[in-house]
Amino acid sequence: MVSDPSIILEADHLTRRFGRVTAVDDVSFQIRRGEIVGMLGPNGAGKTTTLRMIAGFLCPTAGDARIAGRSVTDDPLGARRRLGYLPEHAALYPDMRAGEYLRFRAALKGVPRARIAARVDEAAELCGVRPVLRRLIGELSKGYRQRVALADALVHEPELLVLDEPTLGLDPNQIRQARDLIRSLAERHTVLISSHILPEIEMTCHRVLILHRGRLLAEGPVPELAAQIHRRRRIMMQVRAPRDELLREVTRLAGGGNVVVEPLPEDWMEVRIEARAGDDPRPELAALAARRGWPLRELRREELSLEQVFLALTGADPRGVAR
């Protein structure tokens, strides 16, 4: 099949069943060269199974995936040569030194012998593992091991990078570093990255695929999807004020959005506002509290959980979406 050369990855009705369970159900999408695409979904949505089929670790029950035009079922080696894959729990050989491991993996992936040293050096530099190349992998911190695994995924200059939950199990500092690293990779590579954390995908990706219960629920550019998700944003405020007066003032500021005021202990009031698209009354709310001398202890926009994202996207009960 002759495919569009600008398309680096084409998933074509990918389906995977384990016994009677359908883990991935008829998933199709395309990724163009230079894109950074996020695959978002809660645990058990079928992200890892989809990525494993793309990486050739699992065979699809039906459908196919093509990497730079090479089918993962008909030309698995050709497809894998063009792919750099970081599995969810990137496991390395603890008895090898980091540099030795990267040279081994480069040779395994067919990097010509004369180029191995240069490629290992470049990948190590990019992933910041140069200082630990001579150390045993078993002695490295989890963050460093993750970077060595990422350097491994890059070492043969793949056309497509597939990263499965690359920040899973890292501490916040390591997560920030990993995110910066992935963003810098994106300048030179096409990347497909999976995550169950919405802000992570929002921060790094151009486009997002949302998977739920094995199905592709939605796909689109991140800003569009974010706008869709944040169309109905909820503002939460805790303030000490007389209830009726508070309700009247806030309703005026909310511009027609639904307002609920509930008393809390010690005269505190909790205000919840369903603001309309594009509306953010937080500065006005803060100014109101200051003007009236009402003590304000909390004012925030509620971040949507993934489940709420699904609600926002489908307008349905997320548990009823897939089937």
Added chain:
Amino acid sequence: MNGGLPLLRRELNACLLSPTAYLVAALFLLVAGAGFWVAVASLAAQPDGSVGLVELSAWMFLLTIAAAAPLLTMRLFAEEYRSGTFETLMTAPVRPAAVVFAKYAAALLWYLAMLAPTLLWGPILSAVAALPPPTDPAAIAGAYVGAILIGAWCLALGLFASAVMRSQVAAGLLAVALIAGWLFAGWVPFLWPLRHGDRLGTWLSPVVHLADWSRGIFDSRAAVVYLVNTTLALFATDRVLEWRRWR
């Protein structure tokens, strides 16, 4: 084979760094050496009493290899499954056959390295005991060919068991069961009266094969059986790896 050489180098390094491999080699040499000592001592006491001695030595060797082969092979795939490196390995652009080849070749090379010191036993014996070393070249060559063929077959069974089982211990137990099954299959026709039972037994029994070879009688039919069986076991291992993509 694509990727075969780097994989083989990696497997050999892993073997050289594994304490188990050295322990197995030491125990193997100790037991085989003791067997050799017993054989020499009983021949010295009764120079014409060699009837049955060759069979006894063959049994000693077979039981030693039946214990050594599972210990050498049980970790080869089971450890990759346990640690998760199997996924990294199988998503590299290499065929499962290359992985099987590399792991098998490394185990076989270690086994040959374990056998090598026994070549010194003849010269050591003549130096220590002023006895003439065993000089029948056909018998010596036959014994080594037999040890290599049977060892190669047992290692292939062990590798297969390691590919099937997710835990090292289970892989080791399965390998022991497979090897024991094969060892005792040679007895069945002798025990179970059939019309041509003893002839069938002679064809199946590794003890008969090994005893014949170490007397210098080289029956190529038995050699072909071991080579074919080994190839089949390796092919089955390759299929197990492929099956894991579909399971």
